[in-house]
Amino acid sequence: MSANHDVQTLPPDPERATLEGKNKFIGFWLFLGGETVLFATLFGTYLGLNRSVADGPGPGDLFHLDLVAIMTFILLTSSLTSVFATMAMKSNEYVKMQLWFGITVLLGLAFLGFEIYEFVAYVDQGLGFTTSGFSSAFYALVGFHGAHVLFGILWITTLMLQATKKRINLTTAPKFYLAGLYWHFVDVVWVFIFTVVYLMGIVGGGGH
Secondary structure: OOOOOOOOOOOOOHHHOOHHHHHHHHHHHHHHHHHHHHHHHHHHHHHHHOOOOOOOOOHHHHOOHHHHHHHHHHHHHHHHHHHHHHHHHHOOOHHHHHHHHHHHHHHHHHHHHHHHHHHHHHHHOOOOOOOOHHHHHHHHHHHHHHHHHHHHHHHHHHHHHHHHHHOOOOOHHHHHHHHHHHHHHHHHHHHHHHHHHHHHHHHHOOOO
């Protein structure tokens, strides 16, 4: 029995070394194209409704930059750890890859914890999903992003469990690489949410 499976010789770019891996990239970019259109629609809806606060609270009444800054720092840090994980994957370092992806998952969970706390606080302040056009657009956009973070966590966790048996090979390498790209996409979307929703909301001071 070999001492480990992670000493197999892999090509420099194992994620693209097979036709299956290359096809996964094509499918993934098509998937991201659809996701980009969905988020663009949600952003457009939010920008159209962010002043429609009716009798409920608005962005200026709710948003606190310190909380959002912490959430942003956590998510951007998780993007960096996913880069380290991908680099470890490409150099066939199984333990390091699992470690960095594990940290990425933990940071993603921390982000979701803050987001749930944020939503509960807003509901306590009278911002339900149907309170106003602003509230519906806000929860739809930010909640949809949160669902993507959860999906990314489940995706990476599933791959990590699979890798305990299959390690890094020409089949698992494309999956890890694409999961890392997906995580970057989620982080980039959050940067836009941070700017368009929170910063513009605080600066604009919409509310009562």
